[in-house]
Amino acid sequence: MRRYLLVLLLVFPLFTQAQTVCTLESREKLEGFLAKLSEGNYSDQSPNELNIEIGQWFLETPYVEKTLELPGSEKLVVNLTGLDCTTFLETVVTLTRLAENGDFTFELFEQKLEELRYRAGKNQGYPSRLHYFSDWIFENEQKGIITDVTEEVGGVPYPNKPTFMSENPQFYPQLSNSENLKEIKTTEGIIQKRGYFYIPKTEISKLEKNIQSGDLIAITTSMSNLDIVHTGFAIEKNGRIHLLHASSKNKEVEISEKPLSDYLAGNKSQSGIMVARLMKK
Numbered sequence: 001m002r003r004y005l006l007v008l009l010l011v012f013p014l015f016t017q018a019q020t021v022c023t024l025e026s027r028e029k030l031e032g033f034l035a036k037l038s039e040g041n042y043s044d045q046s047p048n049e050l051n052i053e054i055g056q057w058f059l060e061t062p063y064v065e066k067t068l069e070l071p072g073s074e075k076l077v078v079n080l081t082g083l084d085c086t087t088f089l090e091t092v093v094t095l096t097r098l099a100e101n102g103d104f105t106f107e108l109f110e111q112k113l114e115e116l117r118y119r120a121g122k123n124q125g126y127p128s129r130l131h132y133f134s135d136w137i138f139e140n141e142q143k144g145i146i147t148d149v150t151e152e153v154g155g156v157p158y159p160n161k162p163t164f165m166s167e168n169p170q171f172y173p174q175l176s177n178s179e180n181l182k183e184i185k186t187t188e189g190i191i192q193k194r195g196y197f198y199i200p201k202t203e204i205s206k207l208e209k210n211i212q213s214g215d216l217i218a219i220t221t222s223m224s225n226l227d228i229v230h231t232g233f234a235i236e237k238n239g240r241i242h243l244l245h246a247s248s249k250n251k252e253v254e255i256s257e258k259p260l261s262d263y264l265a266g267n268k269s270q271s272g273i274m275v276a277r278l279m280k281k
Contacts, residue, residue: 019123020110021070022078027106029080033057033095034104042099047278048214050096051233055244058088058253063246069173074126076114085231086133088246088253089216090116092233093278097145100281116140126174127183132162133218133228135191137276146216146276148197153210153275155197163188164226191227198272204261208241216276217243217260221269229270234260 064082169175232245
């Protein structure tokens, strides 16, 4: 009976709070990482250095999409066993912030992840999740967590007019709710009024000297109704900037074989990058 119960917990979500869902397998993996952080001395490492060290703990973790899309009310999903590009980045950034904080409890991880993932740092339903990553960058800069350094490293204005979600509600079950759809449209309108910058992919090789290993990378798109199509971390390898990311193509967390500029050159829908930097506590 105990073995059967363990299998159920590994397969089905474990609700740790009213609004948090996490499998036992993910909880055990997270607790292992928290113990590792608590036993190490990371006081001399910068947030960027921590991003790279912690990010590489996840190498070969399977790529799994739509892990946040659960039926019913919006839950804070904690999943370390299957990651997409955004949940990989959020998980690593949250662990980095805990390492800086010197507090390694599951409860604080929940709190910091929620702060990162939702508008105003609180899960107030599906529309409060930062679905568009350009919005994620703006909101987390407002919270004092990151700095958008795109213009500083050589970026030019980016015409950011995302409407993909409201134009394609069939891809998002939660948008069958008219109130959710209305709020998403409002968010899109707010994003469109902001000024954003990006580095065109033809300029990356020239400007990559200004990008630091551990910086957050958001890949922009040539699609006029979408902002960002992929995310990851800049990582220096043989004197060039590569991408540490959860790859949908290779189905795992990896370091890109090609330098970042070459990685983008091979994809017509990818137009350039935004760059953000985690602020030191």
